[in-house]
Amino acid sequence: MSRFQIRHRDSQRADFGNYEYDILEGSRVIALYWHDFRGDEHGLIYNDGREEAWPVGRMIEFMGGGGSSQLFLTKAAQDHLATALSREQS
Numbered sequence: 001m002s003r004f005q006i007r008h009r010d011s012q013r014a015d016f017g018n019y020e021y022d023i024l025e026g027s028r029v030i031a032l033y034w035h036d037f038r039g040d041e042h043g044l045i046y047n048d049g050r051e052e053a054w055p056v057g058r059m060i061e062f063m064g065g066g067g068s069s070q071l072f073l074t075k076a077a078q079d080h081l082a083t084a085l086s087r088e089q090s
Contacts, residue, residue: 002072004078007022008020018037019037020032033062040059
């Protein structure tokens, strides 16, 4: 099992609004991940308030799945989150 997971956030989305996801480490939510309705813009908002635009490049390089497929974080996303959290703890 991967260190980090992603799940769709239960929230109402306006037409053309952002999609929102919880990023979890174990059972603890560590960040909100969002992307616009086309996947052109995306970013992270960590629990400490730090915001990060365009983590690891494009949205499809950060997450996959959706629809009838299970959501997952890519290896690049997993590595990025591990590095970001290690900086937070320093």
